[in-house]
């Protein structure tokens with residue numbers, strides 16, 4: 001029988017890719033979001049545009065028993081959105097309200113298999129001060145001390161989903177995503193993350209130009225291409241493991257190295273000007289021991305393969321913008 005699937009946040013970056021992937025598998029998919037996907041039309045069979053902070057709207061989209069529900073909607077963005085403090089109340093209020101509403105509506109319709117996208121931002125700050133040796137093992141989450149309100153909301157919502165598992169018999173699946181990037185993501189609207197921002201800056205530069213980089217460039221991160229994120233998400237959803245589990249890459253690089261890689265892909269020499277800016281923790285890397293143990297799988301696509309695809313797409317957007325002027 002055709003699976004019926006609900007994707008909340010289907011107008012966003014990961015959600016729009018997920019809809020495409022689920023459609024390719026032959027599922028019937030309803031997408032929900034404040035907005036349609038920005039760069040491509042949606043492949044969802046049905047797409048409800050509306051606000052998941054409104055309980056009536058949420059009840060109206062959960063009007064049947066779905067086989068799988070993926071809850072990715074959140075008020076989120078890159079460091080420029082999460083770490084300045086200016087958006088903290090919105091981040092906490094909006095995302096928590098969405099999760100509270102969605103779970104209640106699912107309970108009333110007896111939809112019990114639900115995936116929740118948490119984040120590496122839940123890990124304690126003090127475990128991520130050494131850029132060469134961050135600790136992001138799942139078991140290190142407590143005692144909790146995330147470096148942002150975004151991380152605290154994710155931690156609260158992880159716990160909320162787990163309570164619905166314990167008290168209402170939900171089959172909850174929780175992933176902690178680590179810096180997901182790829183084509184069709186924010187690249188120029190203030191919510192873009194480091195890989196997209198660097199691809200844009202390099203695409204807009206000519207050979208020998210200098211670009212601004214927040215921080216000293218020695219902070220470390222790992223980045224996972226969206227195709228691998230989807231693979232991990234779907235494998236987790238259909239496994240018997242609740243999580244929370246990291247879905248990320250273990251290929252950790254400095255931000256300076258990320259820029260050098262993008263510049264090499266573009267065939268340009270790019271100089272860096274390090275300026276003060278929101279940077280988050282000094283080091284972060286996925287720890288994939290648990291996902292390997294529980295799912296017998298971990299991401300394997302290299303950072304460079306993902307960057308080539310992403311740079312090619314962002315460069316095409318930049319070129320298109322130039323032609324439109």
Ligand code: NAD
Pocket residue numbers: 008009010011012013014015032033034035050051052053071072073074075076077094098117118119120176177178179180181193
């Ligand atoms: P995104 O911002 O592109 O997608 C989130 C979507 O939620 C947006 O389309 C937005 O319009 C929608 N949304 C926000 N408020 C809403 C509301 N009130 N009603 C309906 N829709 C609403 O982000 P993304 O990168 O696709 O991330 C998806 C999920 O994964 C989020 O929960 C995010 O916190 C989590 N995550 C992402 C990353 C990453 O690196 N991209 C890392 C960790 C966790």
